[in-house]
Amino acid sequence: xxxxxxxxxxIFHIFLLTLxxxxxxxxxxxxNKISCGLGSGFISRHPVxxxxxxxxxxxILGIYVVYVAIxxxxxxxxxxxxxxVEGETYxxxxxxxxxxxxxxxxxxxxxxxxxxxxxVIEQFPKANSIVKPGRKIFLYINAVHPREVVIxxxxxxxxxxxxxxSFRSAMAKLDELGFKNVRVxxxxxxxxxxxxxxxxxxxxxxxxxxxVSASIVLEVSDGRLGAVKDSLQNEELMRYYQENxxxxxxxxxTGVEDPGNTPSEIExxxxxxxxxxxx
Numbered sequence: 001x002x003x004x005x006x007x008x009x010x011i012f013h014i015f016l017l018t019l020x021x022x023x024x025x026x027x028x029x030x031x032n033k034i035s036c037g038l039g040s041g042f043i044s045r046h047p048v049x050x051x052x053x054x055x056x057x058x059x060i061l062g063i064y065v066v067y068v069a070i071x072x073x074x075x076x077x078x079x080x081x082x083x084x085v086e087g088e089t090y091x092x093x094x095x096x097x098x099x100x101x102x103x104x105x106x107x108x109x110x111x112x113x114x115x116x117x118x119x120v121i122e123q124f125p126k127a128n129s130i131v132k133p134g135r136k137i138f139l140y141i142n143a144v145h146p147r148e149v150v151i152x153x154x155x156x157x158x159x160x161x162x163x164x165x166s167f168r169s170a171m172a173k174l175d176e177l178g179f180k181n182v183r184v185x186x187x188x189x190x191x192x193x194x195x196x197x198x199x200x201x202x203x204x205x206x207x208x209x210x211x212v213s214a215s216i217v218l219e220v221s222d223g224r225l226g227a228v229k230d231s232l233q234n235e236e237l238m239r240y241y242q243e244n245x246x247x248x249x250x251x252x253x254t255g256v257e258d259p260g261n262t263p264s265e266i267e268x269x270x271x272x273x274x275x276x277x278x279x
Contacts, residue, residue, distance in 0.1 A: 079131065080101075080130070082125055082126075087119055090106075093120045093139060102133075102134065106138075107138040117144040119141070123138065124138040149212060151210055152197075153207050160203060166193060166194075167218075182218060185220070189222060193221055198219070201217075
């Protein structure tokens with residue numbers, strides 16, 4: 001290890017070599033007197049070797065200084081166990097961490113129904129982690145009110161939100177906005193489209209803010225309306241044919257079904273019969 005006097009001498013020699021052409025003879029003489037056994041004779045006879053040696057010494061000293069500075073700055077070799085503050089109020093958590101010398105930073109405010117408002121719901125690093133003294137600790141606080149978002153911001157406020165959108169698109173959007181409690185109800189309709197969105201039992205309209213904790217009911221048409229109509233029509237026809245078997249008759253000679261009289265023709269015949277009876 002170099003003592004303070006030698007370090008001062010080396011620094012002075014560097015200054016002397018840099019400004020050799022401008023340094024007076026008197027200054028060189030003074031430098032020779034306070035030198036620490038290095039001597040200016042060797043420097044004057046072998047300036048290249050002297051410069052290389054001085055550069056090496058300075059490099060070693062520089063590395064040592066940087067190592068010491070990094071060790072002091074990063075607190076190398078020092079560690080401490082991080083206390084857990086999840087579930088504590090914001091004030092209590094900050095006091096606990098400050099007493100242990102840690103810095104505190106609020107990263108974000110989230111909302112959870114199972115945690116009281118204003119409580120710490122998550123910390124980073126985790127509790128009981130081994131960290132450096134004075135490290136910054138990030139806290140996530142439970143918000144007092146749930147975050148509110150707009151489900152559909154396109155259109156007039158009098159229109160129903162998401163009406164006419166596809167089922168997949170609506171579900172992806174609700175999931176992206178952060179809704180967790182979503183129930184899908186199928187209603188009779190002709191296409192697989194959204195009919196209505198309700199939050200906590202009330203219809204949601206466009207440009208309306210809804211808390212992400214709300215219970216969402218997504219009414220979607222099931223696309224069976226056309227099939228149901230066809231089924232009802234067929235059922236009515238079958239019932240009518242059963243009640244009126246004379247409508248379809250089979251020609252015994254050809255074996256081909258003869259549609260016979262249609263319902264309208266039957267009604268006309270009945271009217272003519274009634275008219276002739278009255279006459």
